[in-house]
Amino acid sequence: xxxxxxxxxxxxxxxxxxxxxxxxxxxxxxxxxxxxxxxxxxxxxxxxxxxxxxxxxxxxxxxxxxxxxxxxxxxxxxxxxxxxxxxxxxxxxxxxxxxxxxxxxxxxxxxxxxxxxxxxxxxxxxxxxxxxxxxxxxxxxxxxxxxxxxxxxxxxxxxxxxxxxxxxxxxxxxxxxxxxxxxxxxxxxxxxxxxxxxxxxxxxxxxxxxxxxxxxxxxxxxxxxxxxxxxxxxxxxxxxxxxxxxxxxxxxxxxxxxxxxxxxxxxxxxxxxxxxxxxxxxxxxxxxxxxxxxxxxxxxxxxxxxxxxxxxxxxxxxxxxxxxxxxxxxxxxxxxxxxxxxxxxxxxxxxxxxxxxxxxxxxxxxxxxxxxxxxxxxxxxxxxxxxxxxxxxxxxxxxxxxxxxxxxxxxxxxxxxxxxxxxxxxxxxxxxxxxxxxxxxxxxxxxxxxxxxxxxxxxxxxxxxxxxxxxxxxxxxxxxxxxxxxxxxxxxxxxxxxxxxxxxxxxxxxxxxxxxxxxxxxxxxxxxxxxxxxxxxxxxxxxxxxxxxxxxx
Amino acid sequence: xxxxxxxxxxxxxxxxxxxxxxxxxxxxxxxxxxxxxxxxxxxxxxxxxxxxxxxxxxxxxxxxxxxxxxxxxxxxxxxxxxxxxxxxxxxxxxxxxxxxxxxxxxxxxxxxxxxxxxxxxxxxxxxxxxxxxxxxxxxxxxxxxxxxxxxxxxxxxxxxxxxxxxxxxxxxxxxxxxxxxxxxxxxxxxxxxxxxxxxxxxxxxxxxxxxxxxxxxxxxxxxxx
Ligand SMILES: Cc1cc2nc3c(=O)[nH]c(=O)nc-3n(C[C@H](O)[C@H](O)[C@H](O)COP(=O)(O)OP(=O)(O)OC[C@H]3O[C@@H](n4cnc5c(N)ncnc54)[C@H](O)[C@@H]3O)c2cc1C
Ligand code: FES
Numbered sequence: 001x002x003x004x005x006x007x008x009x010x011x012x013x014x015x016x017x018x019x020x021x022x023x024x025x026x027x028x029x030x031x032x033x034x035x036x037x038x039x040x041x042x043x044x045x046x047x048x049x050x051x052x053x054x055x056x057x058x059x060x061x062x063x064x065x066x067x068x069x070x071x072x073x074x075x076x077x078x079x080x081x082x083x084x085x086x087x088x089x090x091x092x093x094x095x096x097x098x099x100x101x102x103x104x105x106x107x108x109x110x111x112x113x114x115x116x117x118x119x120x121x122x123x124x125x126x127x128x129x130x131x132x133x134x135x136x137x138x139x140x141x142x143x144x145x146x147x148x149x150x151x152x153x154x155x156x157x158x159x160x161x162x163x164x165x166x167x168x169x170x171x172x173x174x175x176x177x178x179x180x181x182x183x184x185x186x187x188x189x190x191x192x193x194x195x196x197x198x199x200x201x202x203x204x205x206x207x208x209x210x211x212x213x214x215x216x217x218x219x220x221x222x223x224x225x226x227x228x229x230x231x232x233x234x235x236x237x238x239x240x241x242x243x244x245x246x247x248x249x250x251x252x253x254x255x256x257x258x259x260x261x262x263x264x265x266x267x268x269x270x271x272x273x274x275x276x277x278x279x280x281x282x283x284x285x286x287x288x289x290x291x292x293x294x295x296x297x298x299x300x301x302x303x304x305x306x307x308x309x310x311x312x313x314x315x316x317x318x319x320x321x322x323x324x325x326x327x328x329x330x331x332x333x334x335x336x337x338x339x340x341x342x343x344x345x346x347x348x349x350x351x352x353x354x355x356x357x358x359x360x361x362x363x364x365x366x367x368x369x370x371x372x373x374x375x376x377x378x379x380x381x382x383x384x385x386x387x388x389x390x391x392x393x394x395x396x397x398x399x400x401x402x403x404x405x406x407x408x409x410x411x412x413x414x415x416x417x418x419x420x421x422x423x424x425x426x427x428x429x430x431x432x433x434x435x436x437x438x439x440x441x442x443x444x445x446x447x448x449x450x451x452x453x454x455x456x457x458x459x460x461x462x463x464x465x466x467x468x469x470x471x472x473x474x475x476x477x478x479x480x481x482x483x484x485x486x487x488x489x490x491x492x493x494x495x496x497x498x499x500x501x502x503x504x505x506x507x508x509x510x511x512x513x514x515x516x517x518x519x520x521x522x523x524x525x526x527x528x529x530x531x532x533x534x535x536x537x538x539x540x541x542x543x544x545x546x547x548x549x550x551x552x553x
Numbered sequence: 554x555x556x557x558x559x560x561x562x563x564x565x566x567x568x569x570x571x572x573x574x575x576x577x578x579x580x581x582x583x584x585x586x587x588x589x590x591x592x593x594x595x596x597x598x599x600x601x602x603x604x605x606x607x608x609x610x611x612x613x614x615x616x617x618x619x620x621x622x623x624x625x626x627x628x629x630x631x632x633x634x635x636x637x638x639x640x641x642x643x644x645x646x647x648x649x650x651x652x653x654x655x656x657x658x659x660x661x662x663x664x665x666x667x668x669x670x671x672x673x674x675x676x677x678x679x680x681x682x683x684x685x686x687x688x689x690x691x692x693x694x695x696x697x698x699x700x701x702x703x704x705x706x707x708x709x710x711x712x713x714x715x716x717x718x719x720x721x722x723x724x725x726x727x728x729x730x731x732x733x734x735x736x737x738x739x740x741x742x743x744x745x746x747x748x749x750x751x752x753x754x755x756x757x758x759x760x761x762x763x764x765x766x767x768x769x770x771x772x773x774x775x776x777x778x
Pocket of ligand 1: 095096097098099100101118119120121122123124125126127128129130131132133134135136214215237238239240274275276277289290291293294295297298332431432453454455456467468469470471472474522524
């Protein structure tokens with residue numbers, strides 16, 4: 001239910017609706033796009049970033065919130081922590097149970113490797129499950145991997161790593177077939193033709209949706225297959241550090257059981273980090289669309305182990321996060337809503353941007369409309385603009401929203417807002433980590449035997465990912481990393497002795513910089529308790545004791 | 554009590570929390586740190602299944618803690634885990650016959666049509682109806698009715714026949730997707746073309762192009778209406 005003070009604006013939106021129905025706001029020229037981004041995109045605010053002062057990618061910029069985690073001490077003191085004998089020894093250790101991790105586990109086990117997957121929450125409690133809009137792949141007659149390639153490069157500001165993009169577009173069709181065979185139910189016509197649609201920045205209709213539960217549908221099928229194959233896994237267990245041998249190979253990880261506080265190690269021939277993104281850092285105070293565990297842990301772990309970063313200074317703000325009601329602030333209103341014809345209009349019912357420009361551009365335009373032009377709707381948490389959803393049913397007929405956007409419809413109707421009748425209020429939300437750990441087309445990082453896959457990695461999307469390409473990314477590179485890591489593990493006969501030597505230099509650098517020892521990472525979970533309850537997490541108490549002891553010395 | 558605060562009971566203990574919060578936020582506000590019972594925070598993962606009743610009522614209600622605003626007098630408990638039985642299968646070798654689902658999950662035959670499962674579903678899915686469809690081997694119906702299931706598990710907690718509905722639905726959907734739904738014909742074609750490396754020259758050419766040239770190509774690319 002909207003508050004009284006919105007009514008006037010709602011009336012204006014309604015009044016202009018009919019006239020707008022077939023009006024398309026002109027697309028911006030390349031110059032107009034750049035000007036808009038420079039002035040309004042959060043990434044372009046210089047004071048919100050700083051150069052990283054430690055580690056291998058020293059000097060590169062990243063938001064303060066990320067820098068704080070990179071410029072932080074491990075929970076483990078490398079000089080005093082006695083590395084426990086490994087609880088498990090496996091060929092391939094996979095950290096993170098979202099789409100990338102589970103896809104990697106499936107291919108690694110197909111190659112015959114002994115695989116163990118550990119994850120912080122449950123398998124599938126992950127950003128993958130939340131993806132609504134769809135997955136891209138160039139599988140139609142009028143499309144090709146080359147056309148897909150060009151779209152991706154343009155979206156990414158032409159900064160993408162070409163070999164990674166080639167892998168992404170070339171594996172696309174195969175991944176879709178693989179999903180079909182696993183039983184994923186895409187939106188299809190009777191004869192099997194995909195009902196694919198546009199997404200922001202696509203030149204062909206190559207987004208494959210499963211209603212608006214695309215990620216959930218893919219993830220539950222992957223998870224079910226994973227369980228069917230009886231692959232080993234441990235849930236509610238976070239990796240807090242990687243282990244390396246004395247010649248620099250990654251040889252496993254240190255983990256903490258988040259229910260009992262048990263600290264243990266796993267020794268592995270190869271290790272794949274698939275820990276996903278970092279929305280829960282709430283960069284610049286933005287709300288987020290991400291799951292509870294999206295705290296950037298993998299970037300921290302890999303970086304401390306010596307892996308290089310790329311483009312960690314670009315964060316994707318999804319243009320249409322929920323701006324009202326505040327209970328679901330920041331949650332996603334899928335781009336599919338715009339794909340189906342809902343327009344963005346200001347408080348006066350005027351269009352101000354073409355809805356399917358790339359996300360960075362649309363987000364900037366909304367920020368401009370609200371902050372500079374002051375033409376947004378004011379709310380207790382800030383403001384927003386309208387996403388005029390009733391247009392969808394005017395275009396495609398009654399019932400379209402409930403059929404194609406059931407999750408969206410449900411989300412709003414729970415709070416008394418019927419999006420078939422009324423528009424929904426929206427403002428950008430922190431959504432995706434465009435950059436991450438640098439890797440090659442097999443997911444290998446510069447640290448031997450350490451792989452990354454999925455949102456934790458960087459390079460393939462350049463400086464801005466297009467919708468639908470990250471579900472593809474997690475599956476393409478998850479599968480590639482799994483296969484490659486499994487093959488590689490066969491070449492390794494003996495795993496080196498695990499050490500934390502890499503932390504010694506890192507910690508002394510931090511000390512030299514005067515960084516307080518109380519600053520520890522990875523974050524593991526965001527802490528939304530009131531200030532008076534915050535502090536060390538109970539499951540880290542064993543490590544806290546240990547640290548207290550150290551401080552006494 | 555201040556008017557902006559509500560009184561809620563978390564596992565029987567009283568707390569006062571700001572009225573505008575969701576159940577999830579309210580539990581955090583009371584000082585709890587979630588390890589279990591919270592996953593996506595967006596209504597997609599089913600980790601936050603919650604059972605409650607109002608203080609003066611015997612009627613049990615359910616909610617997704619992340620999608621539901623608190624109300625004064627809620628008596629809350631979460632069900633973060635339920636030991637549901639999943640039949641292991643090999644999807645490729647399953648056949649979509651009328652009996653397949655009953656063979657995988659014979660307990661569905663014990664359904665007494667009490668409707669408890671449908672009543673308890675926070676997604677308002679007609680759970681009992683899809684179980685009946687599963688018994689009949691009507692895969693399409695199961696798919697239609699169950700697609701929005703987020704596997705929170707509340708249905709299974711209430712079932713007198715010990716059915717684990719969400720796994721039955723998942724098996725039905727996977728069988729339908731893999732064996733009944735037609736594979737995309739354009740995909741067959743594309744996969745063949747990929748095998749023949751039909752697009753490689755064009756792609757290699759783009760990879761070798763300068764950024765300036767790519768920019769021109771990008772700006773002038775035609776866009777499917
Ligand atoms: C709301 C939303 C909508 C989206 N819509 C789309 C879309 O329509 N199309 C599209 O292509 N993309 C979409 N995306 C993006 C896409 O879903 C994600 O980028 C992608 O799924 C990430 O997959 P992943 O496997 O890399 O990470 P995740 O799926 O997030 O999985 C990472 C897993 O690792 C675990 N983990 C984290 N840290 C640790 C640790 N220290 N130890 C152990 N485990 C850990 C996490 O808990 C999580 O389970 C969307 C994202 C969101 C949030
Ligand atoms: S936390 Fe995922 S559904 Fe509520």
